[in-house]
Amino acid sequence: MSVLEPLLERLVSGLGYRLADFEYINNGRMLRVFIEKEHQLTPEGQAGVTVADCESVSRQLLRVLEVEGIAYDRLEVSSPGLDRRLKKAADFARFAGREARVRLRHPVNGRRNFTGIVRAVEGERIELEFEGDRMAFDLAELDRARLVPKL
DSSP, rough: HHHHHHHHHHHHHHTTTTEEEEEEETTEEEEEEEEEEOOOBBSSEEEEEEHHHHOOOOOHHHHEEEEHTTOOEEOOOOOOOTTTTTHHHHHHTTTSEEEEEEEEEETTTTEEEEEEEEEEEETTEEEETTEEEEEEEGGEEEEEEEEEEOO
């Protein structure tokens, strides 16, 4: 975990939001921060983040990141979207019963990519139901995962 993640979590939660994710892109020149409203989730698990929410968080982050000496050229704050990334066990637990697209670091029976329903989370172990079968993997084995949007 980078030094930036706990700082972002503290700042965003202090403003009444939840840090969904963040990433450096374009060789670290752009910092993208994804926020959610903790207590206003829709049945699909999405929080209704508005442009005003993003502006408010962005203004605060601009000030604090400068003081903390965090290097970036551009800051972008937005909601995680319908195809949000799943990184932590808590993300998988929160979206249990939903469909996710998972890519593992190493193949299992010749496959690295799976799309299925998140069925269980025990500690750092995730169980996925796909194509009438079930598989379990540790978060350490995960390359990336995203929710499959339901429109």
